[in-house]
Amino acid sequence: MSSGQWIEACEVDDIEVEDVIRFDHEDRTFAIYRTEKGDFFASDGYCTHEKFHLSNGLVMGNVIECPKHNGRFDIATGQAKRAPVCVDLKTYPVKIEADKVYIQI
């Protein structure tokens, strides 16, 4: 399923602390997160409930909340944390090299 290919998503400073941005690659969309502790994570860009961009949602601690219906996911694991979401979010490995954020898809 995963080709294991590393893709450059953005610069470290493109994402504010405790925030999320949208990253589109080919015909796919992803969400790239930066936590307050300085960790970076990546997941599918759309909520698993309805097709809304998680990048418009609010990051609080290690949780992203969908902007539409307030479903929540754990950023690090993708685990669904609050209704209406019940399907986990797919996450992707992230690495930082020379102030650039790479995700493996």
Add this chain to the structure above:
Amino acid sequence: MKDYGMVIVGAGEAGARAAVELRTQGWTGAITMIGNERWHPYERPPLSKHQLYEAGEPAPTTILGSDRLNEHNIGLLTSDAAVRINRQAHNVELVSGIQVPYERLLLATGANPRKLSVQGNAAEEMLYLRTFADAIRIREQLQPGKRVAVIGGGFIGLEVAASAVTKGCEVTLVEVAPRILMRGVPEQIAVMVEERHRAAGVKFKIGVMIESVDKEVSGEYVISLADGTTVNCDVIITGIGAIPEMTLAVTSELEVDNGVKVSELLVTSDPDIFAAGDCCSFPHPLYGGKRIRLEAWRNAQDQGTHVAGNMLGAAVPYSALPWFWSDQYDQTLQVAGLSETTDTTVERDLGEAGKLFFHVATDGRLVSVSGMGPSGGIAKEFRLAEMLIEKQVRPELAALSDPSRRLKELLRA
């Protein structure tokens, strides 16, 4: 059925959330939901939106399908209705004759559309929207070129108008109040909403009474207004609010007060009977215990989830912030909290992302926020504003109006 289980009357949003939560919190006995529609529990918000205009065969957006009902071992009786609660015997009698014994009972019976009382021979032919079946009936009428009259400029009426105009109908919206969205939405946002609708081609008749609704021999409907004008149309859809469904509560002599009356624990005047969602009125701790009733998707979901814990003995007051949203065209409108006319309103202009309006009470507390913008644009800031209200902060007004001041910082202050 001998098992005294958890019984839920109503298989909508609140009922479905309660059923799952009861299981999640460890209830191992029977859970039975009773729904008077033929469907599994489904989401109502899409009924006025894409399910009215999207191509293809519409289907309800299921909340709890067979697989999840099986997984949680939840029983669902569809196309049946409770007719009596025998409080002494602890059972509920259904139309079908079944008696379902209960340990604890939840009333999640929702609300019904308020009917417009008006003169004329077509008063009974107006369409209303509450259920998936209603949506299908309206959808069939929304053909390109049809003249559609919408009576009522609240969320439902406006969403139906947006869907109808999207389908290519000629839409006229009639509102008897001085402006649209009188209930709970500030005038600044109502103006933005009306402008967006006018740009899409919707015509408005505002602040004018309806005298009669008649059907001509030709099949055309004629709505006669008090200003002497008429609206001639092919279909009339009315959305003028909802009335809580509390028949069961009344016949079983539970206390009612603009809905099934519950305490802050969502328990009725009978300690083994609870209520949640659109059907109940409850005192809100964030607003000095003021008794309110909400017709809102998130409240139904939150109360449904919350009440499950209390049915199992938790005794935790319900205090979630009232929250409403509406999608019309490419715009989303949100309101959180409750405001009074004496509040000070502060605007926060986010440019292309939209606008927020903060409502600050005379004692300086932030009590409500409303916002409008392109879908997704206002979401982050709006969510932070909700948290500020929940924290009961007294923010500096200048910080609220300046978009370069981060709301997250105010939350931490």
